[in-house]
Amino acid sequence: MSAASAPATEIYSPGLEGVIAGETAVSTVEGGLRYRGYPVTELCQYCNFDEVAFLMLYGELPTPKQLTDFQSRVSAARKLPECLRPLLAALPRNVSPMDVIRTSISVLSHFDPDVNDSSPEANLRKAERLYAQIPLAVADQFHLSKGKTPVAPRSDLGAAAHFMYLVRGKEATPEEVRAFDVSLILYAEHEFNASTFTARVVVSTESDLHSGVVAAVGALKGRLHGGANEKVMDVVNAAGGPKNAEAWTLAALAKKERIMGFGHRVYKSGDVRAGVLKAYSAQMAGIAGTSAAEETAEIIETVMAREKNMYPNLDWPAGRLYHALGLEIPIYTPIFVMSRITGWAAHINEQLAKNRLIRPRGRYTGPDVRSVPAKTWSA
Numbered sequence: 116m117s118a119a120s121a122p123a124t125e126i127y128s129p130g131l132e133g134v135i136a137g138e139t140a141v142s143t144v145e146g147g148l149r150y151r152g153y154p155v156t157e158l159c160q161y162c163n164f165d166e167v168a169f170l171m172l173y174g175e176l177p178t179p180k181q182l183t184d185f186q187s188r189v190s191a192a193r194k195l196p197e198c199l200r201p202l203l204a205a206l207p208r209n210v211s212p213m214d215v216i217r218t219s220i221s222v223l224s225h226f227d228p229d230v231n232d233s234s235p236e237a238n239l240r241k242a243e244r245l246y247a248q249i250p251l252a253v254a255d256q257f258h259l260s261k262g263k264t265p266v267a268p269r270s271d272l273g274a275a276a277h278f279m280y281l282v283r284g285k286e287a288t289p290e291e292v293r294a295f296d297v298s299l300i301l302y303a304e305h306e307f308n309a310s311t312f313t314a315r316v317v318v319s320t321e322s323d324l325h326s327g328v329v330a331a332v333g334a335l336k337g338r339l340h341g342g343a344n345e346k347v348m349d350v351v352n353a354a355g356g357p358k359n360a361e362a363w364t365l366a367a368l369a370k371k372e373r374i375m376g377f378g379h380r381v382y383k384s385g386d387v388r389a390g391v392l393k394a395y396s397a398q399m400a401g402i403a404g405t406s407a408a409e410e411t412a413e414i415i416e417t418v419m420a421r422e423k424n425m426y427p428n429l430d431w432p433a434g435r436l437y438h439a440l441g442l443e444i445p446i447y448t449p450i451f452v453m454s455r456i457t458g459w460a461a462h463i464n465e466q467l468a469k470n471r472l473i474r475p476r477g478r479y480t481g482p483d484v485r486s487v488p489a490k491t492w493s494a
């Protein structure tokens with residue numbers, strides 16, 4: 116009988132809190148969030164999401180020519196295999212859009228010419244295609260689930276403007292596009308978060324990019340991760356307006372409820388992304404006439420800071436921004452997918468460039484050794 120090798124030193128941190136589980140050059144949360152060295156605050160100020168997507172995938176901000184070429188390739192890839200739309204239309208109407216996007220990416224893999232090629236170049240081609248295809252799948256399912264005809268894609272719009280157009284069937288204003296664009300930049304990447312780590316674990320077995328992305332979507336869906344942005348408006352609505360918000364929050368905390376959109380495993384004194392997006396959510400709420408939601412949110416923020424020393428994460432303003440933009444709640448986490456596909460793809464290629472199977476150990480807490488009662492074997 117062979118014995119399992121014992122870990123040299125037993126290190127155990129529940130939820131891997133504080134554990135360095137790998138190296139990355141894609142982003143860091145140390146000293147303010149930076150993507151490939153650039154502070155997100157500056158990326159939000161000077162760049163659009165297509166530029167940041169390029170940065171994620173290729174490691175550098177694009178030159179004007181590289182950006183035009185990237186956008187041309189993405190525009191050309193804005194199409195779905197013919198079988199996908201009937202499949203989406205045949206799904207039960209009440210299926211969660213996150214489940215549908217997971218299924219869609221799985222189906223897309225069967226039609227991707229590079230599916231079995233995990234070279235860095237092929238992975239970038241696949242990532243670009245998913246960057247183009249995921250928004251289409253989200254928007255198509257959105258319309259089909261209402262019995263409506265999906266909006267045909269266009270080739271002349273950047274990622275943020277294009278998605279708004281696909282959902283609404285008409286172009287968004289420049290202010291709306293800018294606000295949505297910033298949210299996509301902020302959602303793009305966040306080092307070893309749960310979904311990115313999931314993608315890295317999957318490809319560390321030498322599985323393929325689509326499998327890593329499908330698994331990452333599953334991880335993102337949970338309400339402790341990306342799913343929180345869909346719960347934010349439930350919180351704001353349940354709080355019952357500015358007058359009731361303080362009492363509601365205190366009562367929820369007394370019942371030990373989690374207030375979705377607050378807290379973070381890494382940021383204990385605030386999430387820089389939430390501060391950036393809050394200004395856009397307030398601006399759009401002003402235009403949309405939903406400022407009462409912002410006032411309510413402000414009171415909840417004050418109470419959470421005072422009572423729990425807890426601060427908003429990115430999902431808190433994102434949920435409100437999307438609401439102010441008139442987007443429906445069940446597509447909020449799929450929007451997160453449309454953005455995070457860039458970070459996942461960057462991490463997948465980084466993992467494969469220096470791969471080692473990710474296989475930690477578990478601390479056994481089961482019964483002591485015991486014998487199976489002897490009896491005659493039967494089939």
Ligand code: ACO
Pocket residue numbers: 130338339340341343372373374375376377378379380381423425428429430
């Ligand atoms: N509201 C109220 N209490 C909270 C919250 C919250 N949002 N978050 C944590 N707490 C409390 C916990 O109940 C716990 O209290 P206790 O010690 O009395 O039992 C304590 O704070 C520590 O909680 P943990 O879950 O151990 O902290 P962790 O670092 O693991 O949690 C997490 C991080 C999962 C994000 C948590 O703060 C949470 O559940 N937040 C709400 C969900 C959310 O907004 N997720 C989005 C994350 S960001 C993103 O994906 C973009």
